[in-house]
Every structure is written in structure tokens, then in C-alpha cells.
Amino acid sequence: MKQVFYRGRFIFIPLAVAAFLSLISFVVMQLWNCLLPGILHVTVITFWQAMGIFILCKILFGFGKGGRGFGGRDGGPWMRHKMEEKFKHMSPEQREKFKQKMGDRMCHWRDRNPGMRHPFDREWDVEQDKQEGTAEPKE
Known part of the structure; x- marks a missing residue:
């Protein structure tokens, strides 16, 4: 059985790749021909032109697994939890050093927008307050 599948x-x-490319090209062609001539006053396109547009977009914008999100290769929703775990084990001096380093990397965006705070700041400050005995979060 395994030999037959191999x-x-x-x-x-x-065949599956060709079918998928054909289906996507057909969808691109239909969307283009139904929407863009009425909106942007462009001409209708053929199936092969739609396939070319799709391939060109994949070359220009990537073939990957989608957006990388925050944190590059390890990015995604789980990055927040990963950073929270790291901050739980840091001393207050290490936290300030890390925040200073990130501020340097991000061109001190908090200094330009004093009302804005990093999303992690509140959780990290609350955690620090719990350790110090004051459980009221800083705003």
C-alpha cells in the first residue's frame, strides 16, 4: 500500500498543484472581470492573464506561510506569552535595560507619544506591583 502511494x-x-493554480486563476479572472471594469474602467482579462497576475503577485509578495507577525520567524499570537514569561523572570533592572534597548530600536516612539504605552507594560507593571505588595495597576 505504501509503495503504491509513493x-x-x-x-x-x-496534478493537484495544476488544479489549484487553475482554480485560483479562474477566481482571480472572475473577480477582476466582475469588479474592476466597473470600478476602475479597465478591460476584462483572460484566464492566462489572470494566472500571470496571480504568479506575479506570489513572486512579489511571497510564497510563504503567510504573515510573519511580531517577532520575525517566531512571530504570532504566542509571542506575547513568550515575552511575558521572559519578563516574569527578569529583575527590575533587567526590565528597564530591556525597555531602554527596545526604545532605542523603536526610535523612542513612547517619548513622541507620551500617552501611549506598550501593551506589555501594564501586565509587567501589575506583576511587579504584586511582588512589591501594591496590587493596583499603573495607568
């Missing part, structure tokens, strides 16, 4: 995937995978 041989069959050399046929199945290219």
Missing part, C-alpha cells in the same frame, strides 16, 4: 504521489502532486 509512486502515485509523483502523478498526484503535480
Whole structure:
């Protein structure tokens, strides 16, 4: 059974890729032809032009797994939890040093916008207050 699938995937995978590319190209063509001539007054496109536009967009904007989010390669919603864990184990001096380093990297955006605070600041300050005995969060 495994041997049959191993041989069959050399046929199945290219066919699946061609079918997916054809389906996406058809969707791009239909969306273009239904929306853009009425909105931007452009001409209608053919299936092959739609495929070319799709491939060009993938080349220009990437083939990857989607957006990388905050934190580069390890980015995503879990990055917040990762950073919170790191900050729980830092001393107040290490936290200030880290905030200063991040401020340097981010061109001191907090200095230009004094009312804005980093989303982590509140949680980190609350955690610090709990350790010091004052549980009221800083605003």
C-alpha cells in the first residue's frame, strides 16, 4: 500500500498543484472581470492573464506561510506569552535595560507619544506591583 502511494504521489502532486493554480486563476479572472471594469474602467482579462497576475503577485509578495507577525520567524499570537514569561523572570533592572534597548530600536516612539504605552507594560507593571505588595495597576 505504501509503495503504491509513493509512486502515485509523483502523478498526484503535480496534478493537484495544476488544479489549484487553475482554480485560483479562474477566481482571480472572475473577480477582476466582475469588479474592476466597473470600478476602475479597465478591460476584462483572460484566464492566462489572470494566472500571470496571480504568479506575479506570489513572486512579489511571497510564497510563504503567510504573515510573519511580531517577532520575525517566531512571530504570532504566542509571542506575547513568550515575552511575558521572559519578563516574569527578569529583575527590575533587567526590565528597564530591556525597555531602554527596545526604545532605542523603536526610535523612542513612547517619548513622541507620551500617552501611549506598550501593551506589555501594564501586565509587567501589575506583576511587579504584586511582588512589591501594591496590587493596583499603573495607568
